[in-house]
Amino acid sequence: MCDTCGCSADGGAVLRKPGESDYHVHVTPDTEEHTHHHAGEEHHDHDHGHQHHHHEGTSRKIMLEQDVLQKNNLLAERNRGYFEARNILALNFLSSPGSGKTSLLEKFIPLLQQRFPVAVIEGDQQTTNDADRIHALGVPVIQINTGSGCHLDALMVNRAVKELDMQDNSLLCIENVGNLVCPALFDLGEALKVVIISVTEGDDKPLKYPTMFHEADLCMLNKIDLLPYVEFDVAKCRKNAMRVNHHLEWFEVSVKTGEGLDAWQEWLEKRLLHH
Amino acid sequence: MHEMSIAMSIVEAVVANAQKEGAVRISGIDLLIGKLAGIEPESLKFCFSSASKGTLAEDAVLAIDEPEGIGECGECGMRFPVTFYYAECPECRSLRIKIVSGEEFLIQSITIEEEGE
Ligand SMILES: Nc1nc2c(ncn2[C@@H]2O[C@H](COP(=O)(O)OP(=O)(O)OP(=O)(O)O)[C@@H](O)[C@H]2O)c(=O)[nH]1
Ligand SMILES: [Mg+2]
Ligand SMILES: [Zn+2]
Ligand SMILES: [Zn+2]
Ligand SMILES: [Zn+2]
Ligand SMILES: [Zn+2]
Numbered sequence: 071m072c073d074t075c076g077c078s079a080d081g082g083a084v085l086r087k088p089g090e091s092d093y094h095v096h097v098t099p100d101t102e103e104h105t106h107h108h109a110g111e112e113h114h115d116h117d118h119g120h121q122h123h124h125h126e127g128t129s130r131k132i133m134l135e136q137d138v139l140q141k142n143n144l145l146a147e148r149n150r151g152y153f154e155a156r157n158i159l160a161l162n163f164l165s166s167p168g169s170g171k172t173s174l175l176e177k178f179i180p181l182l183q184q185r186f187p188v189a190v191i192e193g194d195q196q197t198t199n200d201a202d203r204i205h206a207l208g209v210p211v212i213q214i215n216t217g218s219g220c221h222l223d224a225l226m227v228n229r230a231v232k233e234l235d236m237q238d239n240s241l242l243c244i245e246n247v248g249n250l251v252c253p254a255l256f257d258l259g260e261a262l263k264v265v266i267i268s269v270t271e272g273d274d275k276p277l278k279y280p281t282m283f284h285e286a287d288l289c290m291l292n293k294i295d296l297l298p299y300v301e302f303d304v305a306k307c308r309k310n311a312m313r314v315n316h317h318l319e320w321f322e323v324s325v326k327t328g329e330g331l332d333a334w335q336e337w338l339e340k341r342l343l344h345h
Numbered sequence: 346m347h348e349m350s351i352a353m354s355i356v357e358a359v360v361a362n363a364q365k366e367g368a369v370r371i372s373g374i375d376l377l378i379g380k381l382a383g384i385e386p387e388s389l390k391f392c393f394s395s396a397s398k399g400t401l402a403e404d405a406v407l408a409i410d411e412p413e414g415i416g417e418c419g420e421c422g423m424r425f426p427v428t429f430y431y432a433e434c435p436e437c438r439s440l441r442i443k444i445v446s447g448e449e450f451l452i453q454s455i456t457i458e459e460e461g462e
Contacts, residue, residue: 128458128459128460129372129456129457129458129459130366130456130457130459131373131454131455131456131457132362132363132366132454132455132456132457133453133454134358134359134362134451134452134453134454134455135451135452135453135454136358136362136451136452137450137451137452138351138354138355138358138376138450138451138452139351139354139450140358141354141357141358142354219350220347221347221350223350251347251383252347252350254383255347255351255383277431280429280430280431281381281383281430283430284430310431312440313431313432313433313440314429314430314431315430316440316441
């Protein structure tokens with residue numbers, strides 16, 4: 071275990087497969103050189119007891135102008151290139167915990183499967199529960215357990231894709247960790263971000279989490295079957311979402327009753343044929 | 346807590362650069378974090394101190410510059426300050442606003458110390 075960079079076997083993300091309890095792959099940046107130093111190596115000069123006049127006149131400024139998320143962004147672009155070359159439409163599904171991401175996949179994948187091959191990457195901190203639910207549909211699925219991490223990143227997806235049996239001209243659904251904050255900052259290489267909110271969450275969600283709604287391409291308002299029981303102004307929510315992102319595509323659905331899902335299915339099939 | 350994974354990316358990036366330059370220590374890091382970038386500078390500083398433990402960047406001072414958000418109206422071209430992604434053009438009331446500043450998230454420079462008494 072390396073405390074310095076968290077690159078340990080126990081600290082990082084792990085890939086798992088439903089029904090294969092032995093299967094277990096650690097996500098480590100093994101293609102990159104391991105460049106960190108450990109305490110004691112670089113600080114040896116402080117421990118030797120010889121007196122420096124603390125590096126006087128030897129400091130130097132180096133201009134970098136480097137994007138903080140550069141490494142993730144570069145890897146995301148590699149993923150994107152791979153998806154494009156194989157004509158795979160990759161969608162990143164994002165929401166608060168419990169808005170209905172997995173339920174949505176369970177609903178539309180069986181309908182789509184007859185015409186397009188589908189594969190799924192599931193992101194959760196722990197358990198293979200969601201991957202088990204997808205596995206039951208008979209499509210290739212891999213679970214990423216992020217441990218303490220609250221979002222997927224491009225490296226995890228890169229590794230997961232290598233373990234997935236994906237076909238050309240297919241759909242890849244990536245279900246991110248339930249969280250409306252930081253998954254917005256981490257590009258995975260997807261073609262589109264789909265953000266889901268449910269009517270039990272409050273119509274001001276888009277204003278409270280503007281970064282997510284700003285980054286999203288499509289918003290799905292789910293659980294509209296519950297509208298009679300909750301105080302939720304659909305028009306206001308939509309208006310709030312459009313204020314943050316006027317390009318946002320908007321769908322209103324109930325995964326439970328199936329209401330509104332035809333429009334989504336139609337949109338998705340069109341996308342698959344013409345992306 | 347995405348500031349932690351971001352702090353780790355910063356440490357990784359600055360340490361790699363400092364090593365390339367033969368540094369014994371990084372004394373300063375200049376960051377540019379726009380007010381709309383979705384990063385909390387205080388939280389980032391807090392995470393940075395633990396993410397940098399035992400690395401060349403351990404004693405580095407983080408200086409964070411936070412450019413204000415500026416939007417540009419897609420209808421009339423007016424530029425004006427925005428505090429978030431949702432904004433209305435003060436001139437023509439349009440909601441088609443493009444963010445032209447405030448989303449920056451860069452490591453601008455590092456200050457390294459070299460061996461030599
Ligand atoms: N009433 C109603 N309940 C729904 C609907 N869609 C999903 N649910 C319920 O919402 C709960 C959470 O659904 P999931 O699909 O597991 O949500 P998720 O977004 O995948 O959750 P995490 O993966 O934990 O973030 C389940 O109990 C679903 O049955 C809907 O349209 N209407
Ligand atoms: Mg789920
Ligand atoms: Zn290590
Ligand atoms: Zn996170
Ligand atoms: Zn976070
Ligand atoms: Zn205007």
